[in-house]
Amino acid sequence: MSTDLPVLTAADFGSDQDIRWCPGCGDYSILAQMKKMLPNLGVPREKIVFISGIGCSSRFPYYMNTYGMHSIHGRAPAFATGLKLARPDLQVWVITGDGDALSIGGNHLMHVIRRNVNLNIVLFNNRIYGLTKGQYSPTSPPGKRTKSTPYGSIDNPLNPLSLAVGCEATFVARSIDTYIKHLGATLERAAEHQGTSFVEVYQNCNVFNDGAWSYATDRNIKADHLLELEHGKPMIFGKNRDKGIRLNGMEPEVVELGKGVQEDDLLFHDEKATEPTLAYLLSRMRVDDGFPEPIGVLRSVEHPTYDGGVVAQMDEVTAQKGKGDLNALFRMGDTWEVEAETT
Amino acid sequence: MSTTPQDTLHSDKDTESLLGATVRLAGDSGDGMQLVGSQLTNASALAGNDVATFPDFPAEIRAPRGTRAGVSGFQLQFSSEDIFTPGDELDALVVMNPAALVTNIGDLRDRGVLIANEDSFAGKDLKLANLDQNPLESDDLKKYNLIKVPITSLTRTAVSEVKNADGNTLGTKEADRCKNFFALGIICWLYGRNLEPTIRFLNDKFGKKRPDVAEANTLALKAGWNYGETAELFERNYQVQPAHLTPGTYTNVMGNQALAWGLVTAANLSNKELFYGSYPITPASPVLEELSNFKNYGVKTFQAEDEIAAICSAIGAAFGGSMALTGSSGPGIALKGEAMGLAMILELPMLILNVQRGGPSTGLPTKTEQSDLLQVMFGRNGESPLPVIAARSPSDCFDVAQEAWRISSRFMIPVIILSDGYIANGAEPWKIPDVAELEKISISHPGPIEEGETFLPYSRNEDLARPWALPGTETLMHRLGGLEKEDLTGNVSYDPDNHQYMTNIRQEKVDRIAHVVDPVEVSGPASGDLLVLSWGGTYGACITACRRAREDGMSVAHAHLRWLAPFPANLEEVLKQYKKVLIPELNMGQLSLLIRAKFLIDVAQLNKVKGKPFKVSEILKRIRDEIELLK
Numbered sequence: 020m021s022t023d024l025p026v027l028t029a030a031d032f033g034s035d036q037d038i039r040w041c042p043g044c045g046d047y048s049i050l051a052q053m054k055k056m057l058p059n060l061g062v063p064r065e066k067i068v069f070i071s072g073i074g075c076s077s078r079f080p081y082y083m084n085t086y087g088m089h090s091i092h093g094r095a096p097a098f099a100t101g102l103k104l105a106r107p108d109l110q111v112w113v114i115t116g117d118g119d120a121l122s123i124g125g126n127h128l129m130h131v132i133r134r135n136v137n138l139n140i141v142l143f144n145n146r147i148y149g150l151t152k153g154q155y156s157p158t159s160p161p162g163k164r165t166k167s168t169p170y171g172s173i174d175n176p177l178n179p180l181s182l183a184v185g186c187e188a189t190f191v192a193r194s195i196d197t198y199i200k201h202l203g204a205t206l207e208r209a210a211e212h213q214g215t216s217f218v219e220v221y222q223n224c225n226v227f228n229d230g231a232w233s234y235a236t237d238r239n240i241k242a243d244h245l246l247e248l249e250h251g252k253p254m255i256f257g258k259n260r261d262k263g264i265r266l267n268g269m270e271p272e273v274v275e276l277g278k279g280v281q282e283d284d285l286l287f288h289d290e291k292a293t294e295p296t297l298a299y300l301l302s303r304m305r306v307d308d309g310f311p312e313p314i315g316v317l318r319s320v321e322h323p324t325y326d327g328g329v330v331a332q333m334d335e336v337t338a339q340k341g342k343g344d345l346n347a348l349f350r351m352g353d354t355w356e357v358e359a360e361t362t
Numbered sequence: 363m364s365t366t367p368q369d370t371l372h373s374d375k376d377t378e379s380l381l382g383a384t385v386r387l388a389g390d391s392g393d394g395m396q397l398v399g400s401q402l403t404n405a406s407a408l409a410g411n412d413v414a415t416f417p418d419f420p421a422e423i424r425a426p427r428g429t430r431a432g433v434s435g436f437q438l439q440f441s442s443e444d445i446f447t448p449g450d451e452l453d454a455l456v457v458m459n460p461a462a463l464v465t466n467i468g469d470l471r472d473r474g475v476l477i478a479n480e481d482s483f484a485g486k487d488l489k490l491a492n493l494d495q496n497p498l499e500s501d502d503l504k505k506y507n508l509i510k511v512p513i514t515s516l517t518r519t520a521v522s523e524v525k526n527a528d529g530n531t532l533g534t535k536e537a538d539r540c541k542n543f544f545a546l547g548i549i550c551w552l553y554g555r556n557l558e559p560t561i562r563f564l565n566d567k568f569g570k571k572r573p574d575v576a577e578a579n580t581l582a583l584k585a586g587w588n589y590g591e592t593a594e595l596f597e598r599n600y601q602v603q604p605a606h607l608t609p610g611t612y613t614n615v616m617g618n619q620a621l622a623w624g625l626v627t628a629a630n631l632s633n634k635e636l637f638y639g640s641y642p643i644t645p646a647s648p649v650l651e652e653l654s655n656f657k658n659y660g661v662k663t664f665q666a667e668d669e670i671a672a673i674c675s676a677i678g679a680a681f682g683g684s685m686a687l688t689g690s691s692g693p694g695i696a697l698k699g700e701a702m703g704l705a706m707i708l709e710l711p712m713l714i715l716n717v718q719r720g721g722p723s724t725g726l727p728t729k730t731e732q733s734d735l736l737q738v739m740f741g742r743n744g745e746s747p748l749p750v751i752a753a754r755s756p757s758d759c760f761d762v763a764q765e766a767w768r769i770s771s772r773f774m775i776p777v778i779i780l781s782d783g784y785i786a787n788g789a790e791p792w793k794i795p796d797v798a799e800l801e802k803i804s805i806s807h808p809g810p811i812e813e814g815e816t817f818l819p820y821s822r823n824e825d826l827a828r829p830w831a832l833p834g835t836e837t838l839m840h841r842l843g844g845l846e847k848e849d850l851t852g853n854v855s856y857d858p859d860n861h862q863y864m865t866n867i868r869q870e871k872v873d874r875i876a877h878v879v880d881p882v883e884v885s886g887p888a889s890g891d892l893l894v895l896s897w898g899g900t901y902g903a904c905i906t907a908c909r910r911a912r913e914d915g916m917s918v919a920h921a922h923l924r925w926l927a928p929f930p931a932n933l934e935e936v937l938k939q940y941k942k943v944l945i946p947e948l949n950m951g952q953l954s955l956l957i958r959a960k961f962l963i964d965v966a967q968l969n970k971v972k973g974k975p976f977k978v979s980e981i982l983k984r985i986r987d988e989i990e991l992l993k
């Protein structure tokens with residue numbers, strides 16, 4: 020008898036629901052890459068659960084032919100944690116956005132990451148509130164004019180990757196909606212990681228914030244604005260691959276290769292560095308400050324998972340004390356007998 | 363001559379037999395009153411008495427020493443009769459300092475025994491309690507049987523020979539920590555309580571790590587007992603015969619403990635893993651603490667980052683197939699409101715526990731109140747009805763936990779359990795059931811479907827319950843969510859008629875529960891002048907007051923609501939059998955509001971929000987007044 024699993028295709032992972040994102044939305048691409056990538060994992064559809072909060076991105080689970088839950092605003096990591104604790108056998112994905120994860124759900128994001136629950140978080144960052152039609156978000160740049168900031172935002176934005184690294188995330192990565200191969204490969208690596216995987220995806224909202232990432236997607240300039248990370252490789256970027264990142268004391272600096280600077284002088288990427296210092300340094304590099312923005316895996320380290328720990332502790336206590344016996348439990352304190360009265 | 367616990371038990375003084383007694387131990391919150399109170403409870407229960415307790419302590423862990431704010435009390439009624447409350451007036455009061463005296467003396471009956479630690483009534487102690495004069499010298503205390511005992515100095519003497527591991531005698535501070543056990547010793551002598559269970563407790567708790575502490579407290583306990591016997595202060599002591607309880611094996615349970623045990627039992631009876639997502643909050647935390655011990659019973663506890671995450675994690679676990687539960691008190695339930703609405707529209711089974719405390723806002727965290735009834739009934743956006751069940755006493759929590767899960771899993775609906783601080787921290791004897799004889803809770807999950815069939819996650823059975831399909835099951839992949847569901851498919855639907863239909867169905871699910879739970883029972887005449895209607899922790903005071911009223915010849919019946927939503931099917935019929943309905947509540951009239959709205963009948967209200975349970979006398983007085991008005 021053959022035990023081969025049926026070979027699934029991207030189409031098998033699509034549900035029968037009409038997709039209701041605006042035409043041209045970056046979410047379509049992320050959905051497509053997810054559907055394309057999942058068959059590579061060999062995990063049956065019924066073992067996969069997508070959990071989302073509220074926002075445009077959070078409609079994602081409805082479009083996947085897996086188990087799913089469209090929960091409440093910002094709380095998807097908490098639902099996912101409960102599900103993963105109850106059912107460690109499932110592969111759990113959290114789909115969220117910049118408002119959902121970083122504003123209303125900031126607390127849960129921080130805690131799921133520091134616990135290192137074995138699940139995957141994909142944050143669709145479009146730097147705007149799309150579903151509510153165009154208010155600024157925690158990642159909108161200062162000065163951003165939106166419906167709720169007609170004179171420009173005076174809010175200091177949050178850097179999602181810095182936050183994740185600060186919570187000592189064991190897997191931190193970034194990709195871009197239109198870099199479909201890179202995106203698929205990044206999602207696959209996130210799925211394979213044991214522990215909380217955090218992936219930020221630059222996603223274009225073509226209705227309320229079109230072009231927010233154009234510096235990273237425009238064919239003519241993107242090469243100078245992106246640093247594609249590869250483990251063990253020097254950090255080189257630029258249209259002609261003639262620029263690099265060098266460490267000057269504690270600070271990174273952009274240098275041009277050739278003029279007395281060799282590849283060996285550059286910073287080499289080490290995603291497995293135990294300390295999160297390098298990942299943090301990379302997360303801080305922004306185009307606005309004259310740096311390329313890193314994409315790829317910033318950090319991927321091994322650390323015990325919370326859900327694994329819960330199961331291990333239960334097994335350990337059960338091995339020590341034996342399986343619980345309710346009749347014994349009820350009698351563990353002082354007891355006394357009341358005899359039937361004889362009259 | 364050394365004494366053994368056994369020979370200390372035979373008093374040579376006259377012994378008078380009593381039906382029962384109400385005793386309160388009061389002192390500073392650092393004096394260990396709760397500890398000796400629970401020991402006295404245990405000793406009384408082991409003596410075969412029925413017992414009921416009321417621990418009353420400040421919200422501050424260590425309020426300024428010696429002040430009125432820092433007074434901690436433990437009240438206990440023990441009796442040879444069936445009792446339901448920790449008692450009204452005190453027969454005996456022990457006060458460890460002036461602050462305890464002035465804040466508690468009002469509850470001592472005339473000629474009641476007042477035992478005061480006279481060593482702590484010096485100028486400094488009086489000043490801390492804001493007193494100019496020593497109350498022990500006041501004429502106001504003449505109506506009591508005041509017994510001044512130098513408890514601190516006698517305790518120091520009693521433990522003076524005890525040596526610690528280094529061979530040194532105990533310091534003054536350590537010696538003084540034993541004075542609560544000296545006080546307990548006096549009370550044990552006064553009411554003929556056996557010292558043995560307390561000595562066993564001390565040895566179990568301290569014997570291994572600090573044998574000197576175990577020895578010192580044991581000596582203080584015995585010294586207290588001997589002091590009662592030998593000092594010429596008491597004319598007699600008392601004996602309370604065992605109560606006539608149903609035959610069986612008994613143990614003492616506190617409400618939160620019984621609830622935790624009931625939950626584990628319900629999980630066991632339904633072959634489920636119990637998942638408890640919670641965030642620490644008074645007075646619900648002991649449920650989390652108790653359940654976190656039960657790892658070898660398949661219980662998973664998750665201390666979440668906040669109240670919202672706690673309930674969301676439980677909903678996630680419910681989706682995964684666990685018996686899921688979240689628990690909190692009023693402020694936390696307020697935060698959970700949105701997620702409770704989601705759980706309702708997802709139609710997943712789970713339990714939501716509210717151990718009520720004094721509100722609003724942070725309110726009175728350590729005090730009891732019943733003021734979250736309307737919150738749990740209506741505290742969510744949209745039309746989101748949920749069933750609500752309320753425990754009536756500490757041991758009842760065990761049964762309520764199982765009944766709540768039975769209904770929740772059968773109807774695929776989240777059920778709210780109400781308890782309160784009084785029930786949670788109170789203790790009473792509980793007849794231990796045989797687990798094998800408890801009714802199983804049967805739960806089924808759909809299996810894979812055949813090719814060509816369609817799985818309908820919002821199809822319904824005869825109870826209107828939808829199938830609980832678990833992730834991991836082939837061919838049943840489906841998506842749940844907080845957007846309105848289309849009937850049968852569960853797909854997102856904005857169809858107007860569908861929304862009306864689904865709203866009706868969700869209400870109908872709650873309503874139908876009324877037909878499967880027990881009808882409301884009436885004790886007393888089936889019709890007559892007055893019906894006292896109660897719910898939750900006021901059960902004991904109400905049933906006792908009604909019994910006394912009938913003994914006095916009044917036509918008064920008592921009915922107690924276990925389910926607040928839905929109301930039992932026969933409630934309206936019952937209410938109409940009496941000329942008047944009186945609803946005593948520890949809130950400003952929340953059940954009264956619901957009863958009036960639902961049945962269009964007027965009710966008389968008896969309301970109190972003082973952080974304390976009703977006294978039987980308060981209810982009895984109001985019953986008399988109402989009966990008088992009917993004449």
